[in-house]
Amino acid sequence: MIFSGEVHPFRNPVQSLHLDIFQKIKALGFNAVSFYTFWGLHEYKRGDISFDGFLDLQPFFDAAKKAGIYLIARPGPYVNAEASGGGFPGWGTHTVGLWRTQNATYVEAMTGYIKAVGTKIAENQITKGGPIILVQAENEYSGFQAPYTEDFEYEKILLEQFRAVGITVPITTNDAWPGGHFTSVDIYGYDSYPNGFDCANPYVWASDSVPEYFWGSHLDINPQAPNAVWEFQGGAFDPWGGAGYASCATLLGPDFERVFYKNQLALSTTILNLYMIFGGTNWGGIGHPGVYTSYDYGSAIAEDRTLREKYYEIKLQANFLAVTPAYLTSRPQNIYATQGSFTGNIALKTTQLLDVVGKKTAFYIVRQTNASSTALQSYTLTVATSIGTLTIPTIGGSLTLNGRDSKIHVVDYTAGSMNVLYSSAEILTWATIDGKDILLVYGNAGELHETAFMFSDMPPAAEVLSGSASLKQKTLRNNSLCIFLANRANAYQFWVLYPPTSGNFASYSTEDPIIVKGGYLVRSVDIDDDTLAIKGDLNDTTTFEIIAPAASSKFVTFNGEALKLSKTPQGTLTAERSAHLPTVELPKLSSLIWKTADSLPEIKADYSDVEWTVANHTVTINPTPPTTPVVLFAGDYGYHTGNILWRGHFTATGDETAFSAQIQGGSAFGFSIWLDSTFIGSWEGNAVCSEYTSISQFPSLLDEGSTHVLTILQDHMGLEENWWAAGEDFKKPRGILNYTFFGRSVPSVTVWKVTGNLGGESYADKTRGGLNEGGLYGERQGWHLPGFDDAKWAVGKPTAGISNAGVSFYRTTFNLNIPEGVDYPLALVVGNSTTHPHVRSQLYVNGYNFGKYVNNIGPQKSFPVPQGVLNYNGQNTLAVSLWAAGSGGGKLESLTLEFTAKVETSGPPVVNAPLTSWSPRSGIY
Numbered sequence: 001m002i003f004s005g006e007v008h009p010f011r012n013p014v015q016s017l018h019l020d021i022f023q024k025i026k027a028l029g030f031n032a033v034s035f036y037t038f039w040g041l042h043e044y045k046r047g048d049i050s051f052d053g054f055l056d057l058q059p060f061f062d063a064a065k066k067a068g069i070y071l072i073a074r075p076g077p078y079v080n081a082e083a084s085g086g087g088f089p090g091w092g093t094h095t096v097g098l099w100r101t102q103n104a105t106y107v108e109a110m111t112g113y114i115k116a117v118g119t120k121i122a123e124n125q126i127t128k129g130g131p132i133i134l135v136q137a138e139n140e141y142s143g144f145q146a147p148y149t150e151d152f153e154y155e156k157i158l159l160e161q162f163r164a165v166g167i168t169v170p171i172t173t174n175d176a177w178p179g180g181h182f183t184s185v186d187i188y189g190y191d192s193y194p195n196g197f198d199c200a201n202p203y204v205w206a207s208d209s210v211p212e213y214f215w216g217s218h219l220d221i222n223p224q225a226p227n228a229v230w231e232f233q234g235g236a237f238d239p240w241g242g243a244g245y246a247s248c249a250t251l252l253g254p255d256f257e258r259v260f261y262k263n264q265l266a267l268s269t270t271i272l273n274l275y276m277i278f279g280g281t282n283w284g285g286i287g288h289p290g291v292y293t294s295y296d297y298g299s300a301i302a303e304d305r306t307l308r309e310k311y312y313e314i315k316l317q318a319n320f321l322a323v324t325p326a327y328l329t330s331r332p333q334n335i336y337a338t339q340g341s342f343t344g345n346i347a348l349k350t351t352q353l354l355d356v357v358g359k360k361t362a363f364y365i366v367r368q369t370n371a372s373s374t375a376l377q378s379y380t381l382t383v384a385t386s387i388g389t390l391t392i393p394t395i396g397g398s399l400t401l402n403g404r405d406s407k408i409h410v411v412d413y414t415a416g417s418m419n420v421l422y423s424s425a426e427i428l429t430w431a432t433i434d435g436k437d438i439l440l441v442y443g444n445a446g447e448l449h450e451t452a453f454m455f456s457d458m459p460p461a462a463e464v465l466s467g468s469a470s471l472k473q474k475t476l477r478n479n480s481l482c483i484f485l486a487n488r489a490n491a492y493q494f495w496v497l498y499p500p501t502s503g504n505f506a507s508y509s510t511e512d513p514i515i516v517k518g519g520y521l522v523r524s525v526d527i528d529d530d531t532l533a534i535k536g537d538l539n540d541t542t543t544f545e546i547i548a549p550a551a552s553s554k555f556v557t558f559n560g561e562a563l564k565l566s567k568t569p570q571g572t573l574t575a576e577r578s579a580h581l582p583t584v585e586l587p588k589l590s591s592l593i594w595k596t597a598d599s600l601p602e603i604k605a606d607y608s609d610v611e612w613t614v615a616n617h618t619v620t621i622n623p624t625p626p627t628t629p630v631v632l633f634a635g636d637y638g639y640h641t642g643n644i645l646w647r648g649h650f651t652a653t654g655d656e657t658a659f660s661a662q663i664q665g666g667s668a669f670g671f672s673i674w675l676d677s678t679f680i681g682s683w684e685g686n687a688v689c690s691e692y693t694s695i696s697q698f699p700s701l702l703d704e705g706s707t708h709v710l711t712i713l714q715d716h717m718g719l720e721e722n723w724w725a726a727g728e729d730f731k732k733p734r735g736i737l738n739y740t741f742f743g744r745s746v747p748s749v750t751v752w753k754v755t756g757n758l759g760g761e762s763y764a765d766k767t768r769g770g771l772n773e774g775g776l777y778g779e780r781q782g783w784h785l786p787g788f789d790d791a792k793w794a795v796g797k798p799t800a801g802i803s804n805a806g807v808s809f810y811r812t813t814f815n816l817n818i819p820e821g822v823d824y825p826l827a828l829v830v831g832n833s834t835t836h837p838h839v840r841s842q843l844y845v846n847g848y849n850f851g852k853y854v855n856n857i858g859p860q861k862s863f864p865v866p867q868g869v870l871n872y873n874g875q876n877t878l879a880v881s882l883w884a885a886g887s888g889g890g891k892l893e894s895l896t897l898e899f900t901a902k903v904e905t906s907g908p909p910v911v912n913a914p915l916t917s918w919s920p921r922s923g924i925y
Helices: 015-027 058-067 090-094 104-122 152-164 214-221 245-251 254-266 309-322 325-329 777-781
Strands: 002-007 032-036 070-074 132-136 171-175 187-192 227-233 269-278 330-332 348-355 362-368 377-379 381-385 388-392 399-401 406-415 418-423 426-433 436-443 448-455 463-468 472-476 481-487 494-497 514-517 521-528 531-537 542-547 555-558 573-577 595-598 644-651 658-664 671-675 678-683 691-697 707-714 735-742 749-755 806-817 826-831 839-845 848-854 862-865 873-884 894-899
Touching (some): 227 254, 254 406, 309 494, 399 448, 418 436, 644 735
Parallel strands (some): 032 070, 132 171, 531 555
Antiparallel strands (some): 330 348, 494 514, 542 573, 671 707
């Protein structure tokens, strides 16, 4: 079975951290990772395709192989992914023609990227010694903008282009639902997000939310292939103004995983990918307007790379599947008749899976009929076994199922030399070590369970073991079988790892398992003669219990330190180990010396915009028709990210009283307007409005014939996704849709000028990519970069702020000295201001934009910054842009640097991302 999770390399610019994530996924029991690539980052300027720096895919591929993880490549060209433009490049907004079709201009646009990224993928296929086993074409090619329908010629062109660059592994696609689109691929599959995205109501489930029809759809569409779910819900995105990702993690928490993932297993899903397993960060403008900086997603591995409870729940299921080959050939027998089946309790639904090849093993997946129910249900289970029909528990009493829970009961299940005739307790794993069969089963604390065994050298009679779910061990058959019956909390502590073998795929071994109980994380095991080396992470003192071959575990080390071993009566080894968590003092940001400078000189009387781009287009290919004399769409002039500034020059008639502008920037955007150096109004934004029309009153009548400048600062929240094929949503403009003056006689703007990031599509900072910086004066000058000389700046802090509407830049430096051997993730935490609510801020760490804070919208106030962007052993530069949109100015209520966790780690050493320093920029203005 392929059990995988989604990880996006572009959401983590620190290449050396990929291995940490892969090791955590491997320890989870998964064998694969699915990943998108982001066309719009790789080809920010048309024809200039980059795989340099954080865009280099090879370190990601190499880390996966080192960890023993297979890869499923998803290069698009369209990916959705809550990414700006859905992964499309910004220059596509001024490229004629419909995208995601056979349209010649689109095919021409995508061809260079497909060739370049496809070649990288082809070089790393499993057939060439790499980790890539599958490649996905397109993404959710399922919805079509009327009057268009599925474009079979486009599908054919795309497949031909992938094959032409040398891709020989199977090509897949993910339908947004089992709709039968793009079935010409090798392995068709679909997506499912059954619990939705309402993180504001994390305890609300629909009563009928568990999908039951997927197996039937699979038989209708592609019965000859595996039942593949390329995206199954692993969390949820959260929008601007949302509830926050902690609520998403609750909505899609361990109980969701038990009910929904096991139901998917009941439908004989043999390729299952969870989206996301690690979300990462929408740093540097990566996200589309529907999401904020964090892309935590409520995933099993949080944005700061810590492990949530749901991680440990998935681990139980993944480890069970890893030792259950009969599941691969099992098929559901009663998908349309589950209510009351096998239990006689109509409050329960039970799906029977039978091994149609081995003709022996059966699985019974039990859940509540009403998925939202929190009631406790009692039941017995009547099953057919190799010795006849039995009702479990056979010794009397009943089984119980909590609300929002599900269980997999096995019948005639092979585990080593024994046949598990049946088990009401769920199986975590089994192994044969030193000739002894080890079986780990578990249930909820206090539940009564019954497990029966038959042995090959016995007449057909069962040996029954019963008891409550708590951590206990029992040996049977003259010490040839050791049973661990654990409650769920104890089951979470078990890890199953495989020592590497030899050869090119040494880390992919599934032989000779070692079972370790204890620790926050166990990353790997290795054997050298009589010594077992365990590597892992601890956040507290733990007692290890180790099940390993005696000859290779005479000595055991953890993170290189010898353990003092004791042996239990069952032959397992135990040892206590405390976590090494040294005290580290963090700098108090409020006590640092901060420097500040005005970042909106554009409103000063002597400012010259001679170097700005003249907005003089009179036609556009954009599907939104302009209503202004010249096109005022930033994308038409090559600006696709961050803050955008407009300057409109006009000569007064003397009758003007106000100015109105309709501006579009995406959800949660805002804008401010100045007449010359006088602030005349803002739209502070809200969570849902992507465009807004304001009316700004002039402070007084202007002198007839006098010349003036309107300066408009607007936010750009990313390009819309383009989910509808043959649609053009991603081309929705960012800029001024319309404007007018009020008065008896109104002027005409003689010239409009625009600027965004320095260089536009020919962006200045090749290290951090085209989306990282916007058009603020300080950004264009490179003030956010390490090494900029701010010696002549005034002293001032972002927590003091400014007293009027405008933009200021702040800089400080600090040192960190965090020792090796620990993982102490850090976050910048902003305090919410109620006295100055209309503040927008960007947080630049060593030049990387790792925080976009909107005080009056939220919800994000804590911004994780990974090691490698932060220099943990040296100097760091922190720069803050502060845009006060209210006439009374604004500030950050507080700004602190805080640990989000403290863990001793054996994780791979972290090499800093390139922290390229400031150097003189050509063409700055």
